Amino acid sequence: MIFPAILAMIAATMYALTNHIDKYLISKAVKNADYRSLLMASTLIAGGLMALIYFFICGCTISFDWRGFIILFINAAVVSVAYILYFKSLSREDTTIVAIMFQLIPVFMLVLSPLFLPDQGISPIQLAGGLIATMAAVLITYEPSKKRFNKGRLVTLAMMALVSIAYAIYFILERYVVLDHDFNQTMFWTSATQCLVGVLLYFFAASYRKSFHKMLRTNGAKIVGLNLGNELLSSFGNVLSTWAGTMASVALVSFVSQSVQPFAVMGLGILITACFPKIERECVTKSEIIKRILAIVICVIGLACIEFG
Secondary structure, eight states: OHHHHHHHHHHHHHHHHHHHHHHHIIIIISGGGOHHHHHHIIIIIIIHHHHHHHHHHTTTOOOOOHHHHHHHHHHHHHHHHHHHHHHHHHHHSOHHHHHHHGGGHHHHHHHHHHHHSTTOOOOHHHHHHHHHHHHHHHHTTEETTTTEEOHHHHHHHHHHHHHHHHHHHHHHHHHHHHTTSOHHHHHHHHHHHHHHHHHHHHHHOHHHHHHHHHHHHHHHHHHHHHHHHHHHHHHHHHHHHHHHHTTSOHHHHHHHHHHHHHHHHHHHHHHHHHHOTTTOOOOOOHHHHHHHHHHHHHHHHHHHHHHHO
């Protein structure tokens, strides 16, 4: 059980790295936090290149199913909206804050799974876990010194709640397609439909096209490279999680990964702030760190109830 847990921890660390790279992209690499160019890079370029990689992984043989294709295309459109709100949230708050709010995804997956997947129910303990995890996300918006909730963080929380709903739908529908299809084939069409969303934005959304051209002229190589690196990190993290899931229960692997990620994001944030403040600077006051640790611990308790309840 130790080895799969280690794999899940490594995967969580990779996911944490992608969060900080995203923060750098939206706050440093593009001007005026222009999410449009980042969305184009993530869909049109990264999506296309990942589709090409999975094409070769599938042995250059691709199966096609209209029903699965339409579901994954809807998924790609949903996650594109989530990208926008996620980048906006990162431009407003520290990466650690956003990562803690990201833990609402399992809560919404818990609520929405019975609508899409067979034999999915919600136990009272899981419901309690969802409420506990939600409380953790709300806690991070509270300012004890001022005895009030931070309005700016409440707005960010609202956006991240929408992001979490979108990602919950994305993961559930992807799992629904995987039930009847090969995993690598599904990953190919997931990437291909993301690229298709980018193509449609390029031809039918002038502001996105202009932003994309401007990004390519000014800082294209760095942004495209970091986006592709992010996709590879995320994909490799998924491979490690899947591998760990073959040796231990999916619930355990999911719990370890989800629990470690916010701690890893916070640890990396403190390290980057101390060593590379020009890249990223998080709030590292004693009171803020204590509040973040408390929120993460509460969130972990909620996740445990969701996964094992």
